[in-house]
Every structure is written in structure tokens, then in C-alpha cells.
Amino acid sequence: MNETHAWFAPFAPRPPETPPDDPLLERAFARIADSDLREGNAVSLLRNAEENYPAWLDALQKAERVIHFENYIIADDKTGRNFARVLMERARAGVRVRVLYDWLGSYTRASRRFWQDLRDAGVEVRVFNPLRLTNPFFLRRNHRKLITVDGCIGFVSGLCISDSWEGGRSGDPWRDTGLSLAGPIVADLDAAFAESWAFAGAPLKRDECIAASDIPSVGTVNARVVSGQPGMFRAYRVDQFIAATAKRNLWIADAYLVPTTAYVQALGEAAQDGVDVRLLVPGSTDTPMLQPFVRAGYRSLIEAGVRVFEWNGAMLHAKSAVVDGRWARVGSTNLNLASWATNWELDVIVEDKTIAEAMEATYLEDLMQATEVAPGSITRRRQTLNARARRSRRARRGAVGRLAAGAVALGSSIGRGSGGLRSLTSTEAGSVATIGSILIALAVLVVVxxxxxxxxxxxxxxxxxxxxxxxxxxxxxxxxxxxxxxxxxxxxxxxxxxxxxxxxx
Missing domain, CATH: 1.20.5 (Single alpha-helices involved in coiled-coils or other helix-helix interfaces)
Structure with a gap:
């Protein structure tokens, strides 16, 4: 057993789980996600650009009929030109290639010439929600990252098309996660693409969208697509539901964490109920102005029993979660109101133990390169009060619940001994000072x-x-x-x- 799995060992004893075919649970999940569960899929977990980009390019090069390519950022750099070359080659070969990019995401990253070259090669290119006088709501963005090929294979991830994910100028690649999917689930991915494609122009014809029932089974994995749109709050409801139903562990990675109070409470209630809740967030980010506000929110999470880790690499851009070794979520949705309420987002929820266990192992490897934000003395006193409430609840559950909680507590202590620590007080002090300085600067600006x-x-x-x-x-x-x-x-x-x-x- 390697070091990573030794760290994972304390989580091996699992309390009884809800059966996977529980009709009430499935009905609730289907209503909340507004999505049907698709059976008979083949799903692979892809890590970082080194695994995602080659898989994407290989599938694109083999396209024979149609390519649907949708991404928030498509940059005119080495990576973007590499993808553009393949897309133009397939378009010249007679493949129907459709590319949808977001205006705000790609505005400063690709020139008009870049898009014109694609169009000249026969690629159908559309821009999503460009800036117009008649549209003041330009902040509603298409943040999806989606590729489908011939209605047979699809990819969903948090990766954009840019050199940054391969290292860029710093040479340190960004940490991100994606999925390769084949089977009936691809029909739902094409349907999601058709939604956003129609927003940017004429809709696809009905006969161009294949039904899930017409795609044969290619595996044993169950999965569903969560298609986020402005005002729908589908992903938000799903995240709340997952937090409410988690029994053993809920491990989340997120790039731009600014959660609502209700979601913080949901995570805290799960932690106080004995669930091992962990958040992995960037230690350094491509949006430095956001970081102080993210860190200022650590206290409410940690006081509720949630463990917070900061990634020590260049940038953690993944948006993923794994629950109870059974459910896994990968996609484009961040834990903030922009993603939940105003953007077009796309996530896939996989209900498969093999994928979930692989994500757990990957998560633990990531924690070895992260620093935990440790609670201070005031927080520990509050956690003691919370622990008394937890003990009174667990006393009513019986021996199995106490055993599971003990395993989680042991795992927590081992986890703290395996990685670096940073004081919550010092982290919070720097963030509060930065926010205070910004507010003072704004006040001076208003006066002067x-x-x-x-x-x-x-x-x-x-x-x-x-x-x-x-x-x-x-x-x-x-x-x-x-x-x-x-x-x-x-x-x-x-x-x-x-x-x-x-x-x-």
C-alpha cells in the first residue's frame, strides 16, 4: 500500500449506504437536477491538460460527421492554434464543425483574424452574448466547457483552450479535472450544446439532435447532465442536496469560492453530523482581487467543522466534488452566485464507485500539495460547543454511527499530520487588512x-x-x-x- 492509500485507510469503514436504486432518492435527484439518469455509459477521469488535451484532439481528428465545440475561453496562442488547425482540417474534410465561444472570456485572447480563419475553412463560428447597446446584461456568460464528436463521445471539464493550462509563461500547469464520456449521456450533452447554440443564432434542426434511446450502451456507468442557465439554480440545488445526503465524506475542489450563507450552513450541518467535509481552494489565483474575500469566509466554514486546504501550485482551476465513494461531480460550475445564478454552466454527476474512488485517491494526492488552514483558539472553543451538540445527536444513532464518526476523526488527525498548516488567524488578518485598505481607498476616491x-x-x-x-x-x-x-x-x-x-x- 502506497503512502496516499495509507492516508486514506482510516476512511475504509463505511456506514450503511442508501441503495443505489432507491426510487425516492432518484426521483428527488431527477427533480432537483431537472435531468434524467442515463445508464450504460463509459466514463474516464482525466487530470490536467496533459490528459485532457490529447484525448480531445484525438477524438476531434477521428470525427466523421459532426463536431460541437463550446468553451468560455479559446485563446489565439499555441494551444488555441493547435485546436484550430484540427478543427479546420475536419471542416475541409466535410465534417460539420460548430464552434461557440464566449465574448467576454475570449475577447482579449483571440483576434478577429483567428475567428475569420476558422470561418474561411468552413467552421461555423458563433459568439455568445456579445456586447450590444440593447443588451446591458452582458455579465451573463457562457462558462461551459463541452465537446461532442459524432454523437458518440463527449468531454466535460473545467479546462479552457489556453497555454495557461499547460504551464504558460510560469511553466507550472494549472490543476484541473475533466471527464471523457461515451454512451447515451452524449445525447444530453448535445442537447445542452443545442440550448446555448440557439441563444447565439438560429437553432439546430430537430433531426440533428439524436435521442438518448438511439445511442447503444457502451459501459456500466450511470451519469446525468446538469445544465445550468441564468435564474434556474439547478447546480445550486444539486450542491445543497448532495451536502444534505452525504453520510461519510464530502470532498470539494473549487477555483472561485464565494458561497452563499445557506450553502455554508449546509456544509456546516453535514460536518456537525459527522461527515468529513473538506474544501480544496487555490493558494494563489489568476484573480488576486478575489482572494482576500475568499479567505475572509474561511472562519465561518472552519468554525462549522469544515476543513479548508489551499493548493500550493500555480492555480487550482478544478470544479469537482466526490461524495461517500459513490457520487462524483465534474464540470464548469464554481461555488458562487455567478455560476449558480447568472451563467450558462455544465456539469456531469457520475454515480459509480470506481470513478468516485479514483477521484478520492486523486483528491488525497492533491492534499499532499496543499496547506491546511488550521483553526485558532477562539475557533476551537466554538468547535467544542459544536462537538457537544454532535455527541448528543450521535448518542441517539447507535454504535454504527459512532464507529463511522470515530473513523472520520482519526482520519482528520492523520490528515493534519501529513501536510502543512497555516493559522486561520494569520490568514484572516491579511485578508481583513486587504479588504479594509480597499474600502478606505474607495472612500478616498469618492471624496476626492x-x-x-x-x-x-x-x-x-x-x-x-x-x-x-x-x-x-x-x-x-x-x-x-x-x-x-x-x-x-x-x-x-x-x-x-x-x-x-x-x-x-
Whole structure:
């Protein structure tokens, strides 16, 4: 047994689990995710660009009929040009290639020439939600990372198309996770692509979307697609549901953690109920302004019993979770309101022990390269109070529950001895100081240069007002056109009726 599995050993004793075919659990999951469970799939776990990119390129090169390629960032760099070359080759060979990129994600990363070269080669290229006068809600982005080929194989991940994932200038590749999928689940991936493709232009024809029942089984893995859209909160409901049903462990990796109070409470309640809840987040990030606010939220998590680890590599970009050695989630959704409420996102939930156990092993390997944020003295006192409440609840459960909780506690102590530690107090002090400095700077800015603050708000309000007026005019124009069509039909019908009625009997 290697070192990683030795660390995992304390989690081996598992309490009785809900049967995988529990109809009530499946019905609840299907309603919350608004997605059916697909059986008979083959699923592989892919780690980082070194495993994802070659698998993607290999599948693209073998395409014979159609390629659907959707990503938040497609950069005009070495990686982007490599993918563009393959896509153009397949388009020239007669393959129907559709590429959908997000305007905001790719705006500064690829030139017009880059997209024009793709179009000239026969690739159908669409831009998602570009900046327009009539659309002030440009912050609603397509954050999905999806590829399907010939309706037979698909890929879902957190990786974009950019040199950053392969190391870029720093030479240290970003940590990310993806899935390779084959079987009936690919029909749901194509359906998700059709949703966002239609938002950017004319929809796909019905006969171009294959049904899941028409795709033969190729494996034994059960999986479902969670297709996030603005205002739907599907992924948010799923994350809450998973936190509520976890029994043994809930291990999460997230790149941009800014959770809601309700989700923090859900994680805390699971931890207080004996579940081993862990969060792996970036130690350094590509959005430095966000980091102080992320770290400022550690205290509420740690006080509730959630263990927080910071990745020591260049950037942790994965959005994944593994639960009870049974469920695994991989995709594009981050644990923040932008992903849950305003973006188009895409995740796959896999219900398979082999995949879940592989993700657990990978997670533990990642923790060996992470630093745990350890609670301070005040937090420990609060945890003692929480522990008393937990003990009173566990006393009503019986010996099995106490045994499982003991295994988790042992694992926690071993985990703390296997990696580095950083004080929550020192981490929080730096974050609070940064946030305080930002607020003071903003206050000074408002006093010294009030137009700088007022002008953007004025522009935004004027933009919103103009967009609403333009929309109102378009709606009125649509009403007039519809009314004219109805009047023409009415006159035509009246003329025909008059001709018929005027005929001699």
C-alpha cells in the first residue's frame, strides 16, 4: 500500500449506504437536477491538460460527421492554434464543425483574424452574448466547457483552450479535472450544446439532435447532465442536496469560492453530523482581487467543522466534488452566485464507485500539495460547543454511527499530520487588512474624485434605460407586424367567403 492509500485507510469503514436504486432518492435527484439518469455509459477521469488535451484532439481528428465545440475561453496562442488547425482540417474534410465561444472570456485572447480563419475553412463560428447597446446584461456568460464528436463521445471539464493550462509563461500547469464520456449521456450533452447554440443564432434542426434511446450502451456507468442557465439554480440545488445526503465524506475542489450563507450552513450541518467535509481552494489565483474575500469566509466554514486546504501550485482551476465513494461531480460550475445564478454552466454527476474512488485517491494526492488552514483558539472553543451538540445527536444513532464518526476523526488527525498548516488567524488578518485598505481607498476616491464613482453608475443607468426603450419599440413594432398579418389573413378569408357566397346555388 502506497503512502496516499495509507492516508486514506482510516476512511475504509463505511456506514450503511442508501441503495443505489432507491426510487425516492432518484426521483428527488431527477427533480432537483431537472435531468434524467442515463445508464450504460463509459466514463474516464482525466487530470490536467496533459490528459485532457490529447484525448480531445484525438477524438476531434477521428470525427466523421459532426463536431460541437463550446468553451468560455479559446485563446489565439499555441494551444488555441493547435485546436484550430484540427478543427479546420475536419471542416475541409466535410465534417460539420460548430464552434461557440464566449465574448467576454475570449475577447482579449483571440483576434478577429483567428475567428475569420476558422470561418474561411468552413467552421461555423458563433459568439455568445456579445456586447450590444440593447443588451446591458452582458455579465451573463457562457462558462461551459463541452465537446461532442459524432454523437458518440463527449468531454466535460473545467479546462479552457489556453497555454495557461499547460504551464504558460510560469511553466507550472494549472490543476484541473475533466471527464471523457461515451454512451447515451452524449445525447444530453448535445442537447445542452443545442440550448446555448440557439441563444447565439438560429437553432439546430430537430433531426440533428439524436435521442438518448438511439445511442447503444457502451459501459456500466450511470451519469446525468446538469445544465445550468441564468435564474434556474439547478447546480445550486444539486450542491445543497448532495451536502444534505452525504453520510461519510464530502470532498470539494473549487477555483472561485464565494458561497452563499445557506450553502455554508449546509456544509456546516453535514460536518456537525459527522461527515468529513473538506474544501480544496487555490493558494494563489489568476484573480488576486478575489482572494482576500475568499479567505475572509474561511472562519465561518472552519468554525462549522469544515476543513479548508489551499493548493500550493500555480492555480487550482478544478470544479469537482466526490461524495461517500459513490457520487462524483465534474464540470464548469464554481461555488458562487455567478455560476449558480447568472451563467450558462455544465456539469456531469457520475454515480459509480470506481470513478468516485479514483477521484478520492486523486483528491488525497492533491492534499499532499496543499496547506491546511488550521483553526485558532477562539475557533476551537466554538468547535467544542459544536462537538457537544454532535455527541448528543450521535448518542441517539447507535454504535454504527459512532464507529463511522470515530473513523472520520482519526482520519482528520492523520490528515493534519501529513501536510502543512497555516493559522486561520494569520490568514484572516491579511485578508481583513486587504479588504479594509480597499474600502478606505474607495472612500478616498469618492471624496476626492466623485465623478469617477458617479459616472459609471450614470452610464449604466442610461444604458439600461436606453435598452429598455429600444426593447419597447421593438415589441410595439412586432405587435404592429402581427396585427397587419392578421388583418391580411382576415381580408383574404373574407374575400374567399364573399366569392363562395356569391355563387349561384
Amino acid at each position: 474624485f466623485p465623478p469617477i464613482v458617479v459616472l459609471p453608475i450614470t452610464i449604466l443607468l442610461g444604458w439600461l434605460g436606453a435598452a429598455l426603450l429600444i426593447r419597447s419599440l421593438r415589441l410595439k413594432q412586432r405587435i404592429r407586424i402581427t396585427r397587419r398579418k392578421l388583418e391580411r389573413r382576415y381580408r383574404s378569408a373574407s374575400t374567399k367567403w364573399n366569392k363562395i357566397s356569391s355563387r349561384p346555388p
